[in-house]
Amino acid sequence: MTTDISMVRWDPSVTQQEIVDDYEYDGGNSSSRLFERSRIKALADERESVQKKTFQKWVNSHLVRVNCRISDLYCDLRDGKMLIQLLEVLSGERLPRPTKGKMRIHCLENVDKALQFLKDQRVHLENMGSHDIVDGNARLSLGLIWTIILRFQIQDITIEQTENKETKSAKDALLLWCQMKTAGYHNVNVRNFTTSWRDGLAFNAIIHKHRPDLVQFEKLSKSNAIYNLNNSFNVAEDKLGLTKLLDAEDVFVDHPDEKSIITYVVTYYHYFSKMKQETVQGKRIGKVVGIAMENDRMVQEYERLTSDLLKWIEATISQLGDRRFANSLVGVQQQLAQFNNYRTVEKPPKFVEKGNLEVLLFTLQSKMRANNQKPYTPREGKMISDINKAWERLEKAEHEKELALREELIRQEKLEQLAARFNRKASMRETWLSENQRLVSQDNFGFDLAAVEAAAKKHEAIETDIFAYEEIGRAH
Template sequence: MAQVPGEVDNMEGLPAPNNNNPAARWESPDRGWEREPPAASTAAASLFECSRIKALADEREAVQKKTFTKWVNSHLARVGCHIADLYADLRDGFVLTRLLEVLSGEQLPRPTRGRMRIHSLENVDKGPAVPEGAAVHLENVGSHDIVDGNHRLTLGLVWTIILRFQIQVIKIETEDNRETRSAKDALLLWCQMKTAGYPEVNIQNFTTSWRDGLAFNALIHRHRPDLVDFSKLTKSNANYNLQRAFRTAEQHLGLARLLDPEDVNMEAPDEKSILTYVVSFYHYFSKMKALAVEGKRIGKVLDQVLEVGKIIERYEELAAELLAWIHRTVGLISNQKFANSLSGVQQQLQAFTAYCTLEKPVKFQEKGNLEVLLFSIQSKLRACNRRLFVPREGCGIWDIDKAWGQLEKAEHEREAALRAELIRQEKLELLAQRFDHKVAMRESWLNENQRLVSQDNFGYELPAVEAAMKKHEAIEADIAAYEERVQGVAELAQALAAEGYYDARRVAAQRDSVLRQWALLTGLVGARRTRLEQNLALQKVFQEMVYMVDWMEEMQVRISIGARDDGGCQEDREAGGPCKNCQKGGDGGGKDRKGKRESQRGRERVIDIGLDERGRKRTREKDRDRDEI
């Protein structure tokens, strides 16, 4: 048989009993657990005491068989095996091999097929020979004892297996004592620590301290207070307490029900059976604690993963928002379509300046925060030994830097274009102001000259009309010289229209108005010259007529004088003397004065007729000019 070094809870390595007595070989370890009472001082031992001891031994054996059978079945259930009789089902070695495989987790040699005794002995010998470190120490137990179905030695074998795989591994260290305790003492200490503070629970051993069932309920309540209402349990109701604890452990903890209330609530409970059952609590709750610790560790890792995941989501969200803002802003400021006015361009420049001083710095800070966020993500992932985060395509810091560079390039181009447009609009505004000033001057001059040439104060004498003609010629010379200035207004309007001046319609309207007034003025000047020329011609005719009247009067006077010199008129000559008219007329001087008065009246009539004709002609010309305007 393989050997396990060391002592297990002071239950192994005890003095070997007589090998010739199988019963003595099994009872010797029992005395190691139950402190053999002092030897009888007298040879006359009571028959009652002997029978009582045998009865207790049989009772203990029955409890152990039931407990160990349930314990074996609880482990064989993992591989789909089950035994009904512990003594009979372990004899061939098959079940023993499967049990040790389950407990050790190792693959053992395949059992020898066959039903002969030699085959069973070989299989029983193979069973405990598990790999080094997991071997079972079977002292004073031979394979033939198991094959023969020896009750006590079979129980001893199972107990040894329980010690090896269930109890030996228990080690408890307290804060004030770093000394490692034995497995049994460690298990007892664990029970005491877990039940400390519970009323009427005082665990001092693995026998009588468990009779009232409070210790079992206290263990369950310590770890799962939701399963047991400890305040309702009483020490006097032991069977109820035990029944409740065993049922709760089986239904809610999944622990095999190795004991019944009557197996514990007795005068001398079996220590091995209680140990076997209590150690199942220890392993379950230790595993639960380990799972809880592992769960906390996993929870912490998961929390870190979730935290990093949230940070990653936040990073991607902020990165997407920042990139969207950058692309949108680049599209806006790349538009080179500006307002077609000085005030509009100034407003656009102010808006661009506000963007550079207010909006962009906030986004630049967000860009820096993204870099810090990504560094935090990578640091947390490195701390967790996880793969570094790789942002999705288009959302990396390098993508943001690239987009930011495009933004700054677009900003530079936008600012340069805005300032160039501002200079152009300022020039256009100055040109428009110059145009408005010239238009005002030209309109004033044109209105004044239109008023001037509309006046026909030529005079009524030829010299006055001739003077008016000279003055008119001077006006024509001034107007002809002013034409270049009028054309300058048209050229300014054309320059404003060519540069796309925003108020080009008004400029064109003012230009057209000036040109219309210029055309009207030139028309008025031409019409006035025509009237002057006609008036001048008429005055010359009048002058000739005056000359003619004067000549006629002079001729009449001469004729009259000549007639008198020749002897009177024809009538006198016929009558043979002066005629009546000559007689009435008196002397020749009176006739001369009368002729001069008639001549003057004739001249005035000619002038009046000419003036009336000239006035009618002037009225017709004014009406024609008014129609043209």
């Protein structure tokens, strides 16, 4: 939202006119007319006095940055030097050096430099010349300070509303900000910069909205205006460092001075807007730091996971290279079952880890680029290419282990078959020996020649078989 400073320009006639509008005027009674005029003048003088005091405190709150101060708003601006100092502090720019000397012409030159700077800033100075300030014209001196306040304190006020694109005056923008910050507070209804602030609740509500730890708003009473005003003014000065531009007695009147209250309220606006910006900036910095810490954590996690995976690969390659096989078919079958368990149970999660490492590194590098950080590059030996090479060696060792196990299994199976054949033949030989031993051990050769000859032939057959087996044994 933009603000239009020209909509709240100083008008010396406004002070008395506002008061006239607030009272009924009896034009037919001369005594009443004189009384009202006297009352209007007294109120106008009172407002002027409040404005002078408020504006003077406001000027000093800025001049303190250059170790300067004024003791009388009308007198101390006359030579133009303090005016130039004030504008330099507010704008942050260097103005032409003030002319030395105390003669009227020197004072006029210095005030002219200040007014010309304001004109260069597109500040409209209506019916105001350097001679008015040099002569100490009260109304125009107040008008000049008010114009400076508008330019450097109120003009840039913005509020967080996008639906309404219309141009608002600086005063309306500030009023809307106050309404937004005090919305929902009991007995607070900010409709203007005069009577809405008399009871002090609005000041306390703004402070409480941003710093609830400083004000116990629920304990404040609308009927205790002086206490409320002093409470907010003192808290703002002691806890927030905001100069106490107003006194409670200046505000707790029938018609508080609008410009004085605006001047004070705008200090709240700038303080809390800056606090919000610092909070947002702090959150952004915190976010950046958080992202950096998260990136560091991811780097450490990548390096840890990489080290663990590479250690597992090297240890597994070493195990797969072991060619000490069991000396039995059952033992080799168990070793083959362990190898298959490695393939189906142990290895797959490690393959997933390998893929996750690639994703982790890609995510980390992308996040660092997005935050204008130099992307992390793993050191030699822990790169993705190093992991892939190690994995290839693992696959090769695994393939060779499988071939070796298969070969050993075939060898053991052949040995098992040979052992079975040997056992069968040995059993047959054992049966033959037992039978022949039984026959040989018999001593009953018969009682006639034919029986003895038959027994002799049987023994000769047994002997022939024995010689034949001996020859076979020698051949093996």
